[in-house]
Structure formats: structure tokens, C-alpha cells
Amino acid sequence: MHPVLIELKGITKRFPGVVANDYIDLTVLRGEIHAIVGENGAGKSTLMRILYGLYQPDEGSIEVNGSPVVIDSPRKALQLGIGMVHQHFMLIPRFTVAENVILGSEPAGALGRLRRKEAEQRVRELCRQYGFALDPAAEVSMLSVGEQQRVEIIKVLYRGADVLILDEPTAVLVPQEVDELFANLRRLREQGKTIIFISHMLDEVLEISDRITVLRRGRVVGTVPAAGTTKSQLAEMMVGRPVLLELEHPPVTPGEVRLEAREVTVAGRGGRPVVSRLSLAVRAGEIYGIAGVEGNGQTELVEALVGLRPVTSGRILIEGHDVANASARAIRLLGAAHIPEDRHRRGLVLPMAVWENVVLGHHSRPQFLDGAFVDRKAIESFANERVEKFDIRLSNIDVPALALSGGNQQKVIVAREFSFNPKVLIAAQPTRGLDIGATEFVERQLLEARSNGMAVLLISANLEEVLSLSDRIGVMCSGELVAEFRRGEATPQELGLYMTGTRRAGATSP
Amino acid sequence: MEYVTSLLSLALIASAIRVTMPILLAALGAVYSERGGVINIGLEGIMIMGTFFGAVGDYVFARQYPALVAAIPDLAPAAGVLAAMLAGMAFALIHALVTITFRVDQIISGVALNLLAVGLARFLNILFFGVATQSPGVSGFTPVDIPILEGIPVLGPIATGISPMILVALLLVLIGHWTLLRTRFGLRLRGVGEHPRAADTLGINVYGMRYAGVLISGALAGMAGAYLAIEQAHLYFEGMTQGRGFIALAAMIFGNWWPLGALGASALFGYFDALSLRVVVLPVPSQFINVLPHIVSILVLAGFVRRAQPPAADGVPYTKEEE
Numbered sequence: 001m002h003p004v005l006i007e008l009k010g011i012t013k014r015f016p017g018v019v020a021n022d023y024i025d026l027t028v029l030r031g032e033i034h035a036i037v038g039e040n041g042a043g044k045s046t047l048m049r050i051l052y053g054l055y056q057p058d059e060g061s062i063e064v065n066g067s068p069v070v071i072d073s074p075r076k077a078l079q080l081g082i083g084m085v086h087q088h089f090m091l092i093p094r095f096t097v098a099e100n101v102i103l104g105s106e107p108a109g110a111l112g113r114l115r116r117k118e119a120e121q122r123v124r125e126l127c128r129q130y131g132f133a134l135d136p137a138a139e140v141s142m143l144s145v146g147e148q149q150r151v152e153i154i155k156v157l158y159r160g161a162d163v164l165i166l167d168e169p170t171a172v173l174v175p176q177e178v179d180e181l182f183a184n185l186r187r188l189r190e191q192g193k194t195i196i197f198i199s200h201m202l203d204e205v206l207e208i209s210d211r212i213t214v215l216r217r218g219r220v221v222g223t224v225p226a227a228g229t230t231k232s233q234l235a236e237m238m239v240g241r242p243v244l245l246e247l248e249h250p251p252v253t254p255g256e257v258r259l260e261a262r263e264v265t266v267a268g269r270g271g272r273p274v275v276s277r278l279s280l281a282v283r284a285g286e287i288y289g290i291a292g293v294e295g296n297g298q299t300e301l302v303e304a305l306v307g308l309r310p311v312t313s314g315r316i317l318i319e320g321h322d323v324a325n326a327s328a329r330a331i332r333l334l335g336a337a338h339i340p341e342d343r344h345r346r347g348l349v350l351p352m353a354v355w356e357n358v359v360l361g362h363h364s365r366p367q368f369l370d371g372a373f374v375d376r377k378a379i380e381s382f383a384n385e386r387v388e389k390f391d392i393r394l395s396n397i398d399v400p401a402l403a404l405s406g407g408n409q410q411k412v413i414v415a416r417e418f419s420f421n422p423k424v425l426i427a428a429q430p431t432r433g434l435d436i437g438a439t440e441f442v443e444r445q446l447l448e449a450r451s452n453g454m455a456v457l458l459i460s461a462n463l464e465e466v467l468s469l470s471d472r473i474g475v476m477c478s479g480e481l482v483a484e485f486r487r488g489e490a491t492p493q494e495l496g497l498y499m500t501g502t503r504r505a506g507a508t509s510p
Numbered sequence: 511m512e513y514v515t516s517l518l519s520l521a522l523i524a525s526a527i528r529v530t531m532p533i534l535l536a537a538l539g540a541v542y543s544e545r546g547g548v549i550n551i552g553l554e555g556i557m558i559m560g561t562f563f564g565a566v567g568d569y570v571f572a573r574q575y576p577a578l579v580a581a582i583p584d585l586a587p588a589a590g591v592l593a594a595m596l597a598g599m600a601f602a603l604i605h606a607l608v609t610i611t612f613r614v615d616q617i618i619s620g621v622a623l624n625l626l627a628v629g630l631a632r633f634l635n636i637l638f639f640g641v642a643t644q645s646p647g648v649s650g651f652t653p654v655d656i657p658i659l660e661g662i663p664v665l666g667p668i669a670t671g672i673s674p675m676i677l678v679a680l681l682l683v684l685i686g687h688w689t690l691l692r693t694r695f696g697l698r699l700r701g702v703g704e705h706p707r708a709a710d711t712l713g714i715n716v717y718g719m720r721y722a723g724v725l726i727s728g729a730l731a732g733m734a735g736a737y738l739a740i741e742q743a744h745l746y747f748e749g750m751t752q753g754r755g756f757i758a759l760a761a762m763i764f765g766n767w768w769p770l771g772a773l774g775a776s777a778l779f780g781y782f783d784a785l786s787l788r789v790v791v792l793p794v795p796s797q798f799i800n801v802l803p804h805i806v807s808i809l810v811l812a813g814f815v816r817r818a819q820p821p822a823a824d825g826v827p828y829t830k831e832e833e
Contacts, residue, residue, distance in 0.1 A: 090712075095704070103701050
């Protein structure tokens with residue numbers, strides 16, 4: 001057998017205005033875990049889509065097992081033994097595990113009758129072979145995220161893949177689930193499978209992979225063995241300049257309580273409480289981080305705090321004013337800023353120009369009004385000043401927000417929310433989907449806000465981020481605050497236990 | 511007591527079964543379409559096409575092949591049913607093309623079909639029969655008796671002299687339920703209605719499956735129309751569907767997008783429909799009875815809709831090109 005399993009030679013892919021892959025060479029060896037790292041827009045996903053047959057390269061060739069191939073569809077990729085585990089799970093929640101696995105290549109008898117027993121048996125065997133804990137008859141909607149990911153992997157194995165492409169597989173997992181995923185991946189490697197692992201989480205890449213290929217702006221920067229490579233070396237390869245991985249966290253003496261929730265209960269769809277009797281307090285000059293698996297009430301808590309969702313019971317205090325069930329406008333006027341979780345739906349009006357988005361919600365301040373009319377000159381000069389200060393990259397402030405990259409869109413929101421002297425900042429997933437550079441920028445801004453005496457509530461699915469920025473950390477699970485720690489008190493593993501509900505404790509007071 | 515007896519009389523139940531059928535067939539069609547992810551509000555229009563072409567097929571076949579029909583009288587209505595199903599599929603094909611291939615809003619396309627059907631039926635009726643609103647009379651199927659049930663005295667009126675289309679419709683419900691739940695086709699159709707992107711990544715032809723769902727719904731709604739014209743009225747006349755296509759949609763929702771559920775819901779609506787059609791001794795004005803089926807469907811849906819579980823991608827056009 002050929003030691004080189006996949007060889008990409010001179011792969012080039014152009015999209016209007018960008019060269020996503022610029023003459024990329026990549027060699028994947030049989031039985032290795034090969035990581036591909038790079039910032040957003042470096043071309044990782046494009047390259048993998050070419051390998052999986054979703055895109056056709058404009059130039060270049062692909063060899064599998066030493067012979068040239070044309071991969072023009074995912075079906076063809078699977079025939080060649082190449083399978084993809086998508087970042088956003090491609091699972092049907094209402095189907096069982098077995099149904100999800102067999103869909104598209106079902107064992108069937110006369111009249112297309114499904115052989116359900118046989119399907120479940122085959123899934124069970126695959127699980128046994130690779131040591132995956134899964135019940136084939138369970139409905140997928142009842143599974144944890146980690147289990148759903150296992151279903152995705154089994155789906156690919158069921159189709160006979162020898163090469164598994166995993167696209168950002170750890171982004172959605174808690175630390176324990178990452179550990180389990182890695183154990184599963186190592187077991188797959190032992191059984192002769194080859195794994196291509198796409199990520200920008202450098203610690204994880206160094207832990208799991210044998211070799212690492214770094215992409216930057218569509219080009220290969222280099223391929224290095226994981227052993228003997230450091231995180232800062234990788235970061236520098238990725239970004240093209242030295243990166244400060246740990247931001248400075250200077251001591252700040254917290255001031256008075258600015259934002260307080262007292263026994264807040266919030267109802268979700270169907271009236272069931274999704275946040276129950278949650279209490280917390282955030283002081284001036286403090287970052288309070290909320291860790292938790294997504295979907296445990298964080299979204300609803302934030303919506304209640306900023307006036308977008310009614311509170312069933314309890315009180316919310318901003319500088320002593322009770323704002324439970326107050327309007328979003330009233331809450332903003334009290335000095336609460338909000339970086340929303342969904343920047344496209346809540347943070348920006350995408351078709352509107354940047355200058356309009358920068359003052360959204362503040363447009364009726366006297367400084368932007370000229371009698372009854374909007375003072376466009378005043379807004380434009382304000383917008384230009386913000387664009388400069390927050391280093392928003394754009395041709396001019398008249399372009400619609402949808403024309404900006406994700407990082408620059410987030411900067412527009414940050415620029416707006418940090419203006420007008422906010423007292424309290426509620427930042428939900430502020431760095432989601434941003435690359436290292438933009439993440440560093442947003443995190444710096446949060447720390448600066450803290451130094452300037454703002455009270456910051458940070459909600460993030462990225463545990464590393466919560467740990468590195470927060471003065472105190474609360475863990476949410478099933479709508480409750482199940483634990484509270486001071487900075488440095490808890491390890492990621494401990495937090496993980498609380499996040500998954502394995503362990504719980506009464507919340508300590510600040 | 512007198513009221514209760516009249517509300518449960520066998521004659522009323524027999525009549526309820528008859529008027530249930532067109533609702534049931536159209537609801538079954540809606541199940542296929544929506545399980546695949548396409549809302550088909552054009553069912554009413556497709557039914558109108560079914561009523562017209564059912565009558566035309568029946569009438570034309572009887573005129574063209576008098577000898578054949580003399581020997582086997584059921585051939586003429588069978589030709590009518592076939593014509594109605596084909597016409598229904600042709601009409602549904604428009605909906606499929608517009609909503610699946612060109613991704614037009616499914617509600618708008620459905621409303622357009624409903625408007626088109628009214629005008630088209632009138633136009634074609636003038637073309638075929640020289641008058642605007644009515645076809646000549648047509649013959650129905652020979653009624654059949656159900657061998658075992660007819661012997662039981664109480665059930666006699668229900669089990670004798672019934673349309674064979676009723677039996678076919680009930681059979682289609684069972685087949686439909688089995689197909690959706692137990693076959694490869696059903697799993698794929700549901701997959702496409704729940705999460706088309708996932709189905710696509712697994713090599714399933716999303717557009718093909720959705721076309722299949724919509725075309726089946728067209729055939730069944732056409733058949734529903736044919737039943738009205740051929741078996742119930744023995745002619746086509748304008749407006750004879752009376753909004754049953756919409757009631758069928760309600761029945762499908764109340765039946766939670768499953769054929770057996772649609773059967774139960776259709777039977778409920780059919781019962782009130784029958785009540786409104788028959789002279790029942792009740793101490794309320796007859797106008798009230800006439801609006802009963804519609805009021806019941808509103809009440810039922812208002813109460814039920816919270817718990818309804820539509821396919822996750824129902825009504826959402828699918829774009830193959832990513833992001």
C-alpha cells in the first residue's frame with residue numbers, strides 16, 4: 001500500500017474577487033491525523049470542499065492512492081473512501097440514530113421496505129468496533145452535542161470512508177466531550193483510518209494531530225510535525241506576525257454593583273421556564289463570565305436583561321433601577337450596551353449603510369438631530385471617527401453592513417455599543433466566528449472597558465475565552481446558575497463537570 | 511334524546527363517510543407534499559381541476575366507446591378518475607416547478623393556482639360543453655357491498671351500496687401510512703422535508719423527492735375532485751368543491767401530518783359536513799349548521815396548532831448552492 005493516501009497538487013480556486021486557494025500542495029499520509037489550521041478566510045474550508053467534491057478546483061490535481069482522480073461530487077468522494085463530518089451537523093432531529101445513519105443508503109427489501117432491524121444491527125456493530133457509545137434506536141433530538149457528533153462520524157464510517165474530514169469538530173463541544181472525541185479519533189487511527197482535522201484551536205491541534213499544515217490567505221505556509229512545535233510558532237505562522245495569546249489582565253478594584261439579577265425566571269416557548277430563579281451581580285470594573293453549554297438558558301437570560309423577553313418573576317436592577325420587563329429602549333437609555341449573540345439578526349440592519357448602523361438606536365440623540373430631521377453630516381463625521389478608532393476596514397461608510405466581513409461587522413457593533421458612555425455591557429458570544437486577529441481586538445476592547453470601570457457580563461461558549469477574561473465565572477446549566485468561581489479558582493475540566501450537570505453546587509456570593 | 515339519535519343515525523354516518531372521502535383524499539395528498547417540505551395550498555384549485563376533468567373523462571369515454579362501456583359500465587368513471595388524476599398532476603407540476611425549481615413563495619403559488627383553476631375550469635367548460643358552469647350528467651361506479659359487514663344488521667346501511675372509491679381511498683391511507691413510515695421512499699421524503707441540506711449531503715435528490723411529493727398530492731387531490739363529480743353529484747358544476755381543499759389542509763394539520771391522523775381528522779370534518787348537508791332535527795337555525803364544518807376546523811386548529819409538529823423545513827424553498 002502506498003504510504004501517501006491523498007496528494008493535492010497546485011490546487012487553485014478563485015471566487016469573484018478572491019483567490020481562496022492559491023496553488024496549494026498537501027500530502028496526507030495513510031493512518032495519520034493531519035490538522036489543517038488557519039484563520040477564517042485562509043482557505044481551509046474551500047480546500048476541504050474541493051477534496052469532498054463540493055467545489056471543483058480551477059487548477060491543480062488530486063491523487064488518491066497514487067492515481068489521479070476527479071472528485072466531482074460528494075458521492076464520488078465517498079466512493080474513493082473520503083467522508084466529511086460537517087461542522088454544522090447534518091442530522092434530522094426527529095429521526096433515530098439508525099435512520100440518520102442509513103438515510104441515502106438504506107438496506108431495503110421488496111417495495112422499498114426498510115430493513116430497520118438490520119440497519120440498527122449494523123449501526124450497533126460499527127459502534128462496537130470503534131468503541132462509540134450510542135443507542136441506534138434513540139431519537140437524535142434527545143442526544144447531547146457530543147453524541148450527535150458521534151452519529152455524524154458513524155454516518156461517514158457506515159458509508160465505508162477511510163478518510164474522515166472533520167470540520168472544526170471541537171467548536172461545539174465542552175472539554176469532556178473534546179477528550180472523548182479525541183479518544184475516539186485515536187481509536188479510529190489505530191484501526192487504520194486517516195483523519196483530516198480542521199481547526200483554529202491551537203492547543204487541540206497540537207494535542208491530537210501528527211502533522212499540521214498551516215494556511216494563510218489561501219496559501220500553504222508550511223507543514224510541520226506536531227511534536228516539537230509550539231503554540232506561539234503556529235500562531236505566528238497563521239497570522240503572519242507574533243501574536244499575544246494571553247491578553248494582560250491587570251488588577252482592577254471593582255466598584256459598586258451596576259447590574260443585578262435577583263431570582264430571575266424567564267419562560268421559553270410553551271411557557272416552560274428556561275431560566276429559573278437566577279441571581280447574579282456584576283460590579284463596575286469587573287468582567288463576569290457565564291460559561292455553559294449553549295441552549296441552557298443563556299440566550300433567554302440575555303434577552304431578558306436587555307428587555308427583549310419578558311421576565312416571569314424576579315427583579316433586574318441596573319444601577320438600582322428595576323428594569324424587569326422594561327422596554328429595550330428604556331434599558332439602553334439607562335446606559336446598558338448589548339453585543340447580541342446573532343449579529344446578523346439583532347446587531348445590524350444588514351442592508352443599511354455602515355453610517356446608519358453605527359448610530360442605530362442612538363439616532364434620536366440631540367447630537368444627531370437637526371430639528372425633526374436626521375443630521376446626516378453629524379452622523380457621518382461621528383461614523384468616520386468611529387471607523388478610524390475601531391479600525392473598521394471598509395471602502396467608505398456608505399457600503400451596506402452586509403458587504404463587510406464578519407470581523408468588521410462585529411467591529412461596527414462594538415463601535416456603536418462602546419459609544420455614549422455605557423455603564424453596563426452585556427456581550428453575548430462577542431467573538432463567535434471571528435478569526436484570531438479580530439478576536440484579539442474584541443477581547444482587548446472588553447478588557448479596556450473593564451479598566452474604564454464598565455460592568456461587563458460576558459456570555460461565551462468558548463470556555464478559554466471565559467477563563468482568560470473573567471474576574472468571576474458563573475456556570476449555567478438547565479437555566480440555573482449552578483456554580484460561581486473567582487478568577488483562577490476553577491480548571492476547564494471542573495467547569496465542564498458543572499456545564500454538563502454532572503456536578504452542582506450552590507452559587508457563592510460575590 | 512331525539513336529537514342524540516338523529517345525530518348518531520346510521521344514515522347520517524353513512525353520509526358522513528361519503529362526504530369524508532374527498533377531504534380525506536386531498537388531505538392524504540397534502541401529507542405527501544408537506545412531508546417533502548412543500549406547502550400545497552393549491553389543493554383547492556387542483557380539486558377543482560379534478561372535478562372538471564373527472565366529469566370530462568367520464569363523459570368523453572362514454573361517448574367515444576359506447577360498446578365498451580355497455581359491456582363494462584365502470585370503465586367510463588374509471589377513465590374519469592384517471593383523467594382527473596392526470597390533470598391534478600399536471601396542475602401540481604406547475605406548483606412544483608414554480609416553488610421547487612424557481613423557489614417562489616409556496617403560499618403565493620398556491621393562491622395563484624386556486625385563482626387559475628376557477629377561471630380555467632369555466633373557460634374549458636365553455637370550450638367543451640358550450641355552457642359556463644355545468645357539465646352534462648355522468649355515470650358513477652357500480653356500488654359494491656362489503657361481504658362480511660353487510661350481514662350484520664346494524665351496519666347494513668353502511669356496508670351496502672357504497673362507492674368502490676371509498677374502499678380505494680381507505681386502502682390508499684393504509685398504503686400511505688406504511689409508505690411514509692416503513693419504506694425507503696418514505697424515509698427519504700421525510701428527510702427532505704425535515705432537513706433538505708442533510709439529505710442532499712447524503713446524495714438524496716432533494717428536488718426529485720419534492721417533485722414526487724407534490725405530484726402525488728396532485729394525483730390524490732385530482733382523485734378527490736373526481737369523487738365529488740363522478741360519485742357524489744354525477745356531474746361537474748362550478749364551485750362544487752366548496753373549499754374542501756382548505757378543509758383538507760386543516761385535516762392534514764390536525765392529523766399531525768400522518769395519513770392515519772388525516773383519516774381521523776377528515777372523518778371529524780366529514781361528520782360535520784354531513785350534518786350540514788342533511789336535514790337534521792335540531793333546535794338551531796339551519797344556517798348555523800351550514801357553517802359548522804368551517805367553525806369546527808377553526809376551533810380544532812386553534813386548539814391544536816400549539817402541539818402540531820410540522821416537518822421542520824415545511825414551506826422553506828431549498829437552494830442547492832451553498833451559503
